[in-house]
Amino acid sequence: MAITASLVKELRECTGAGMMDCKRALTDTGGDMDSAVELLRKKGAASAERKAGRIAAEGIIGQIVAANESKGVIVEVNCETDFVAKDESFRKFVDDIAACVLENSPTDVDALSAMALADGTVVEQARLALIGKIGENVTVRRFALVEAAEGQVSGYVHGNRIGVLTVVTGAVEGPLGRDIAMHVAASRPMCVDETQIPVEVLTKEREIFAAQAANSGKPDNIVEIIIEGRMQKFVKDNTLLGQPFVKDPDITVAELLGRHSAAVKFMARFEVGEGLEKRTDNFVAEVMAQAQTG
Numbered sequence: 001m002a003i004t005a006s007l008v009k010e011l012r013e014c015t016g017a018g019m020m021d022c023k024r025a026l027t028d029t030g031g032d033m034d035s036a037v038e039l040l041r042k043k044g045a046a047s048a049e050r051k052a053g054r055i056a057a058e059g060i061i062g063q064i065v066a067a068n069e070s071k072g073v074i075v076e077v078n079c080e081t082d083f084v085a086k087d088e089s090f091r092k093f094v095d096d097i098a099a100c101v102l103e104n105s106p107t108d109v110d111a112l113s114a115m116a117l118a119d120g121t122v123v124e125q126a127r128l129a130l131i132g133k134i135g136e137n138v139t140v141r142r143f144a145l146v147e148a149a150e151g152q153v154s155g156y157v158h159g160n161r162i163g164v165l166t167v168v169t170g171a172v173e174g175p176l177g178r179d180i181a182m183h184v185a186a187s188r189p190m191c192v193d194e195t196q197i198p199v200e201v202l203t204k205e206r207e208i209f210a211a212q213a214a215n216s217g218k219p220d221n222i223v224e225i226i227i228e229g230r231m232q233k234f235v236k237d238n239t240l241l242g243q244p245f246v247k248d249p250d251i252t253v254a255e256l257l258g259r260h261s262a263a264v265k266f267m268a269r270f271e272v273g274e275g276l277e278k279r280t281d282n283f284v285a286e287v288m289a290q291a292q293t294g
Contacts (some may be wrong), residue, residue, distance in 0.1 A: 146268070157269055
């Protein structure tokens with residue numbers, strides 16, 4: 001596979017590594033982006049955290065929490081441009097979708113597409129009608145729905161682009177639930193605690209830290225201490241309970257919850273476009289194509 005300048009640029013943006021390091025990594029891995037990132041991390045040339053996905057596609061996050069705080073939903077609906085994301089018709093469609101999910105509890109997006117909105121219009125028909133009106137593709141990408149038999153469902157939306165739902169049980173007082181949701185939006189924890197981190201993620205991180213430590217030239221017993229220290233930091237940085245509370249960094253979220261005899265039982269965080277590729281327009285090619293067909 002040819003190693004192009006754009007491929008090197010993409011790897012640099014993902015890792016923060018130098019241009020030549022990126023080019024060598026891509027060459028050594030046959031142009032495979034994921035393998036190149038892992039290779040750079042093992043060599044210590046990349047930052048410890050790779051962007052999970054390019055935040056690219058446009059759209060907004062919709063959210064509704066029931067008045068009794070027992071049920072809540074967040075939805076992501078995508079469009080092609082930020083201009084359409086601000087359109088009132090598009091925003092109303094997102095609100096209608098969130099209300100439909102809350103009311104009907106669909107199992108997945110396919111089931112949702114066949115359901116009727118409050119005005120009786122089937123979701124898929126409403127989507128197609130909106131596409132015809134605004135001239136852009138519109139996709140109902142995903143939703144998260146939670147209903148709590150106990151505890152408080154809370155939500156937080158930041159700028160219509162990040163949405164969070166949480167369920168907090170125990171002595172939930174005042175803004176605690178919303179504060180936790182706000183923290184999740186800002187700090188992007190992978191999960192609530194260490195037990196929820198996938199084994200394969202922990203295994204890969206340990207392998208990367210071991211490769212980094214081995215390059216230090218230190219004795220084996222010191223290398224093992226280094227690895228364990230980095231693993232502990234990885235867990236703290238990536239779990240909700242281990243992170244410093246965003247509104248009071250002197251305490252962790254676990255300590256905050258402990259003061260209220262509370263616990264987080266559910267957490268969902270959506271960010272518009274995460275993991276999706278952004279459409280890039282080549283206007284020169286577009287004009288050329290139109291000229292040739294015209």
